Amino acid sequence: MNKIIVLAVFALFASAASAQKYMTKTGKISFFSKTKVEDISATNTSISSIIDASTGDMKFVGLMKSFKFPKPLMEEHFNENYVESDKFPKTTFVGKITNVSEVNFSKDGKYPVQVAGILEIHGVKKNVESKGTLTVKGNTLLADTKFSILLSDYNIIIPTAVKKTINNSIEITVDVDYSKAP
């Protein structure tokens, strides 16, 4: 009998813990860089991500080849010459909402959040920090933030011929809609 009670309590806690997670497979991450010749922008709308509301842990993973550019040639150069997608097919972010205790996941509203973690691009892992917003609306969450990274930090080499026209700094925009895990 005791065993059944223990199992029932365990199942209850396990279910509560799982209900604390928000997930998506259609997160959107874009980047933008202003150059003298033409602005460079791309968007990936197939980002997988999980936020654990109880701990603030957040993870992202996406394929580099799923970034879509307005010009096919830009996409080709991005994959072949810059991020070498055949060698480093994924980008990941593993981090935490450091002020998760200030977010009330059961009350609709906009909450300012701070996120810190490790971003991996081109096989290089770097610490990043960013301020953003978490919007709670029923069983959904919208996470958005903007931050900049330096291509040189990720060993992404800009060819000498275009060094003067391509900015080393790119702005990354995260715009992800989550649903509460079933």
Next chain:
Amino acid sequence: MKKIIYLLIVIILAVFGVAYWQWNKPRETASSKKAEVVISIDSLYSAFQTNDSLAFAKYQNKVVQISGILDRVEVQGEGENRSNFAILKSNTEGIEAKFSFPDTTTNSELSGLVSKKVVLKGFFAGFNYDAMMPELGGTFEFNQSAIIQNNSHE
């Protein structure tokens, strides 16, 4: 001297012409390509479970053909970033194949095929899976895809 000037002008125009064409050339789609690999999602998953690096090296950039029941159609992004996706489910829980279609493939063309057997092909982009997020399952992603057979009458 005039001949040299004319020749230079022709060369400059040719260089600019090639550069302009390169810059504006249309995206290569799988529709005009013969499938290099015909495989099921489960077999693809099995290959990635055995050795993901080897499997990625084997299939990357290849035109892969998969048949199955079209589970759902998604439209993501806005404006010039808008994309249509068709998703096939595997027999393994959480494992899917997601085909992105060129701008010319309308959403209604795809929506009409939901729950029907289809054969799709696309350029293999990779396996979007992370062992740290097993709850999310995994998605094989394919770009510039094409419908090569739709058995909508079945």
